[in-house]
Structures are given as C-alpha cells and as structure tokens.
Amino acid sequence: MTVKVGDEIPTFTRETGFANWNRYAAVNDEFVPIHMDDAAGEAAGNGGAFGMGNLQWAYLHNMLRSWIGENGEILSIEVQFRSPNVKGQTVTAKGVVTAVDGDVISLDVWTEQQEGTKLAPGSAKVKMGK
Amino acid sequence: MADSNISAAMKAAVGTETSRSTSYPISESDIRKWAIAVYWPEKPPAVFTDPEAAAKTVHGRLVAPEEFNPFAWASAKNELLLTGGLPSRMVNDPDSSERALGIEGPGLKFMLNGGMICEYGVRMGVGDVITGTNSVGEYSEREGRLGLMLFSRGVSTWVNQNGEMVKRTTSTLIRY
Secondary structure, three states: OOOOOOOEOOOEEEEOOHHHHHHHHHHHOOOOHHHHOHHHHHHOOOOOOEOOHHHHHHHHHHHHHHHHOOOOEEEEEEEOOOOOOEOOOEEEEEEEEEEEEOOEEEEEEEEEOOOOOEEEEEEEEEEOOO | OOOOOOOHHHHHHOOOEEEEEEOOOOOHHHHHHHHHHHHOOOOOOHHHOOHHHHHOOOOOOOEOOOOOOOOOOOOOEEEEOOOOOOOOOOOOOOOHHHHHHOOOOOOOOOEEEEEEEEEEOOOOEOOOOOEEEEEEEEEEEEEEOOEEEEEEEEEEEEEOOOOOEEEEEEEEEEEO
16 A cells, blocks of 8 residues: 555544443543533533543544554554543544655544544554554 | 743652552453453454454564553552652642642642653553553743643653563643
8 A cells, every 4th residue: 555645544433422431431440520420521611521531542543553454553643632522422533644754654643523623633653564 | 920830849850750550460351341442332453352363463462452551440569759649630739740749839720631642662462561650751831822831741651571662651731
C-alpha cells in the first residue's frame, strides 16, 4: 500500500454512553463520579455524566491499530481533550496523513461527535506493519 | 494579576521522582478484558484474545493494546517518594500536586486536563512486570483568554522486567 500526504485512514466509530463507559471503568478502575453519575457531571458543568478522556484515547489507538495492522507500530500519539463526550453521542476517530518520512508516517488524528465537533484532536506517528 | 505563578520552589521541584509502582505480572485475562471494553460492543482483534493468532504476529505472543494500564486495580508494590502524600484524582484541589511535594502551590482556582503525549517502546505482553516511575515535569505559562494560564506537566516512564522502555507519557494540567 502506498501512503501519501492527505490520505484519510479508515475510521473507528462507537455510539457512546454508560454501556461503554462502565465497561471501561471496570477495566481501568476509573469509577470517578463525573463519569458515573449525571448529578456529578452536571455539577461539573457538562449537563450530565460524560465519558473518560482515556476512552477517547483508546478509540484513537483502535483506529490506528486497525490501519497499520497487527505487525505495525504506534510510535507516539499526542491528544488534547477539548470537549466532553456526553451520552448518546456517536463518536468517530479519524486520521489524515500529514507527512511520510521513510517508513514513519505522521498523521493528524482526532475524535469527533456526530455533528463534526472535535472532542479530542491530536497527532500521531506510526509505522505500517510488513 | 501575578507576573508569574511559577515559584522558585516549583522550578526546583522539576525532575523530582514522586512515586514508583510495580505491576503484578500481566495475565491473558487482563488483556482480554481490556480489549473487550475498548472495542465493545464489537469483538476485539484476535491478537488480544487468542494466543494462537497472537503467536503468528511479529510479537510471537499475546500482547496488550498500547494504552493498556497494568496498574489499574492493584500493584504488587507502591513506593511513595514524597512527604506530602499522593495527589488524589477524587479531590478537586488544583494545588494537590505541589502539596504532595511539600511546597506551596500557586493557589489558582480552576484546573483542566490539557492532554497528553505518549512515546511507545516495546509492547507489553503476558507475563510482563511493568515498573512505572512518576516525576515532576516542566512548568510554563502564557497569557490566555482567562488570564495567566499555568501549564504543569507530569512525566510517567514505564519499563518492563528487562529494563526496556515501554512508554513515556507526559500529561499536562492547565490551571487558571
């Protein structure tokens, strides 16, 4: 596969809510009230409980892993958490190639909700699996 | 408005190791459960659930997703390297990091997660024992829409039982 600047990579999408967040809390011991309880999320200014930034992080990894293959490598990833993932959102992880330097591919990556608002923008460097 | 919220004591603390933890050996079940959760409701890739499928990859064994946390529920050993106690993620105290270092914090009212950067080394897999060391990263500040914004960083470095770097994560906390 030839990779070039501007290529959009296959996306990773999940409908999000307590079913995802509670499972993630269960493996990461992340039972923080803002992620479990609407009242706590509302008190924090988000209108209700909201999902973990760490799960957005995982969705970006899932997207990259699927694209580079089982023998590929994620070298680095950087993300900022800009907007909360609230219940009922359809979250999609996306990526666009920004540079190709030998076998190192740089990308802009982000998660966005169903209306296109970016939740967690960032960047990554990967190597494709051989 | 203060000229700077970064005190001499805060600058002097950069590089201080604050805590060190050693994981229990990573199990197949740990990896399966993590993968099921982060891919739910669809099935995770077989490389995270099926040792035979995993053996055919370059890893030659069941490996964990890069973002897997072997310290989530319990650690085999925790060493607190501070006098002030660990900052708690359950308490909304913007000065908790400095308090844990035994120094005075900047006293800012609000804080938010400024994101993280992670560099990966070797993969984590079944049987690996991971040691993570947390240290104080650089402080910086800049004028923003909400006034003088303080950026403080925490650095977490994980190595495996062979001393190989697994990952280095730099997390940024924004206070204002």
